[in-house]
Amino acid sequence: MHSGQPAAPYPATLNDVAKVAGVSLATASKAINGRGDVAESTRKRVLDAAERLGFTPNQLARSLLAGRTHTVGLLTSDLEGRFVIPILMGAEDAFGAGQVNVFLCDARGDNIREQHHLKALLNRRVDGIIVVGRQTDPRPSLGQNVPVPVVYAYAPSEDPADLSLTPDNEAGGRMLVEHLISCGRTRIAHITGDPAYAAAQDRARGVHDALAAAGLELHGEVMFSDWSERWGRDAAAMLLEQHPEVDAIACGSDQIARGVLDTLRDLGRQVPEDVAVIGYDNWEVLTTNARPELTSIDANLQQLGREAARHLFKVMGTSEPRPAGTRYLPVRLVIRGSTIARR
Amino acid sequence: MHSGQPAAPYPATLNDVAKVAGVSLATASKAINGRGDVAESTRKRVLDAAERLGFTPNQLARSLLAGRTHTVGLLTSDLEGRFVIPILMGAEDAFGAGQVNVFLCDARGDNIREQHHLKALLNRRVDGIIVVGRQTDPRPSLGQNVPVPVVYAYAPSEDPADLSLTPDNEAGGRMLVEHLISCGRTRIAHITGDPAYAAAQDRARGVHDALAAAGLELHGEVMFSDWSERWGRDAAAMLLEQHPEVDAIACGSDQIARGVLDTLRDLGRQVPEDVAVIGYDNWEVLTTNARPELTSIDANLQQLGREAARHLFKVMGTSEPRPAGTRYLPVRLVIRGSTIARR
DNA sequence: AGGCTCATCGAAAAGGGTTTCGAGCACTTT
DNA sequence: AAAGTGCTCGAAACCCTTTTCGATGAGCCT
CATH class of the missing domain: 3.40.50.2300 (Response regulator)
Structure with a gap:
């Protein structure tokens, strides 16, 4: 199955245009680029020729000369x-x-x-x-x-x-907590991903600072492991066992938050009434499809x-x-x- | 806050290399590109000079000449x-x-x-x-x-x-059904996305053909709507109401399949024991984080x-x-x- | 010694455009 | 009539590399 059409040739060069218009290369260039020093009638002739030939300047040549590509x-x-x-x-x-x-x-x-x-x-x-x-x-x-x-x-x-x-991950971490506090929550936990990631550490620091600034303390330790939904599910289960009093969970990623939501649902906790959950990254496919839809931090x-x-x-x-x-x-x-x- | 370093200059041109090596442009080019017609001693001199000056050929010039970029x-x-x-x-x-x-x-x-x-x-x-x-x-x-x-x-x-x-979406649709049949399922339903998408239609056709080839019929109509998890949840609820006998659900996307899994879980149906579920697209973040992990079709x-x-x-x-x-x-x-x- | 081959090298053109600068020309001024 | 002015236009250089082809010189043969 072949089209038989080999390929249109590349369009005309400036030289062709100049020849057709009956002017020199230099004049053709000036006419097309709108530089002065060319009579209106000549310019028109050149532009017509360029139009007819479908001329477009070769950027390679131009870049080579100009030193900028x-x-x-x-x-x-x-x-x-x-x-x-x-x-x-x-x-x-x-x-x-x-x-x-x-x-x-x-x-x-x-x-x-x-x-x-x-x-x-x-x-x-x-x-x-x-x-x-x-x-x-x-x-x-x-x-x-x-x-x-x-x-x-x-x-x-x-x-x-x-x-x-x-x-600014640290500001993002603070934002997590500040939003939860502004929702009236005070018993806040933090589940996040791989502690080897600067993102995990920076966000955790933000969480800690914002809590301190509000005179609050984290419920439980920061829970590090990996960025998966599975970890979110497991961590939430552990958390609710040890700290059943929490009323908000700040998550280090949307995936983790999705896992947390699943576990809360399994345990019969209402979100956000019993426990508020917030994610991180604002990965739309995860946030807007969650039950309920997931509040999150967008890194812009x-x-x-x-x-x-x-x-x-x-x-x-x-x-x-x-x-x-x-x-x-x-x-x-x-x-x-x-x-x-x-x- | 400034580094103070303006920028290293662009490296030497072939001309510079030739001058330093004490040969002509042509010889320098030939020496560097390994063309014949240049004495071993000269080649070494040129290569040394090129090395010292950090010469690399300007692709613009090369492309301009060669006609290929x-x-x-x-x-x-x-x-x-x-x-x-x-x-x-x-x-x-x-x-x-x-x-x-x-x-x-x-x-x-x-x-x-x-x-x-x-x-x-x-x-x-x-x-x-x-x-x-x-x-x-x-x-x-x-x-x-x-x-x-x-x-x-x-x-x-x-x-x-x-x-x-x-x-080949049609083959993918067939593959959905063939796999479910090979798992021993016979009461198969199909929930998919926006009917305006060729992908939805092609996959549905594949599903239909494979069922026909096996002498089976779809349980219920093909359920079209959109590609979201929410639709997967709602559709699964409707499906199980009207066709509680289904033992497999072929989904048009992984998002839909995730929604289906959620509803099945809510209704107490075991996956895959009671109902097998298969997705489409093999979007890793969705498939590998699902409970249980989601079988899917990868488009390669x-x-x-x-x-x-x-x-x-x-x-x-x-x-x-x-x-x-x-x-x-x-x-x-x-x-x-x-x-x-x-x- | 003269003519030959062969290896090595360099001058020049090509690729397509931009820019500088000087030439040509019509027209005005004194 | 000679000189000056201003507008158009084109020749040529330039950007950087590759390639062709002719030139040069050394070494060898008769």
Whole structure:
């Protein structure tokens, strides 16, 4: 089964346009790019010819000359991770329907491959690079001798000389507790994921601080294990056994929260009447399908991607000293039925 | 907070290398690319110089000359969709740690924006384009006068002159039923999503055909509505009211299956002992966290992405007539505890 | 010694566009 | 009539690499 059509040829070059219009290369270029020094009648002739031939300028040639390609590289270590995608969308968004295109590279968590991709991107003369990790744990820097600006998103760089943008997990942890308190809860427990993750530790610290600030104490220890629903179910069962008095459970992820909801349901506890539950990440497929729908913390990742892109935009091309350090971007509370009863 | 380091300059050009090595541009190029006609001693001198200067060839210049860029465009209409990502990974994978880089463009479902991105990709002289949709419903073709090969992935093109790769949903539907029958079930119902989706219709047809082939009939009508957990819960409740005899439920998505599992649990039915449940899509976060873990159909999307890339590879550069038509790629059964009791 | 081959190297063009700068020309001014 | 002014346009350089093909020189044969 073949179409038989080999392929349309690439459209005309500027040279063709110039010939058809009966002018020189230089004049054709100026006419098309709207530079001065070309009579209105000539411009029209050139534009007509370009239109007829379907001319579009070859970006390769243009970039080669200009020294800027209007491309950026997005270097990620884990594409399947759900954190990369919103960031990627935000970046694409900020660069806009505009002129910038994004090269996507997935290093699959392999350092060698990352170096390889980096080199490939530089050989293609990208104007900037966004490095996206899948955890909020600091990652090794690409180093300071990269000839284009680099910004680290989600996973900050270990090197303070780099610019990193990462969600403020500590503020998120505080937000969990503050919201529960504002719902009138005082007997709060915290079930979270793998203690080896900075995200787990940072959120737990936020939880602790907000409780302390309100003169409260956590009911039970922070329960660390992994980020699964199963752990949420098991942890909730243990928790209710040892601390049946709890009236709110702050969870370190939406998956954990889903598990917690299941156990509460099995044990006949009403949510949110008896126990309020709050998740983290605002992963829609989990939050909006839960019974009841799950209140959660959204890390504003798309916003983070936009910021990263905007930053690159600002410093691309300039040779000024670049901003450095790690910026913690605000997160956002999304309230649903698991903390506030629907009327 | 500034690093103070403005940016390392771009590395040396071939000209610099030639000068340092004391040879001509041509010789330097030949030495570096391993072409013949250059004395071993000279080659060493050039390579040393290149090493010292950190020379890497400018791909722009190279591409401009060669007429091939070793880049492809990936044009998607919906990045957040979970179908795009595995396909993207498969494509990245097939192009390999090799030479090809991927431009990612998200049209956000907007036709104008898609045209715009297409033009931008062509101006950058990509060697090929992969179009990825978020549904299996056929989508409008980009047309036949695109100067590079195009392959449609997941969402096939409406135009049979294009090459499309899409998962075989009908076979998947049959597989649902065949597996349930092989588990000894005969009283089978089907709950699925939005009837406006080709995926829902194709899978339902597969379910119907496989039942007919086994001399069985569906218990109740096919239940269409939407792809949510909530619908799964509600539909299962209705189903068990009207057809309490069912011993298996084939679901059109994992979300629906999760809802079905919840209702069965609420009603005290054992899974899989009383009722077997099977999902579709093999969305890991849903399947492996379910109680019991959910048997499902995997569309092999990563494989599909690889195939798409491989196809582009094959026809890129050649001017032969291109293969056309829609190819339905095999799907795969992933067995877990919701259909077969764990020992 | 002259003519030959062979290995090695470099000049130049090509790829497609942008930009600088000088040339040509019509028209005005003194 | 000579000089000056202002507007159009084109030649050529440039970006960086690859490739062709002709030039150079050394070594060998008769």
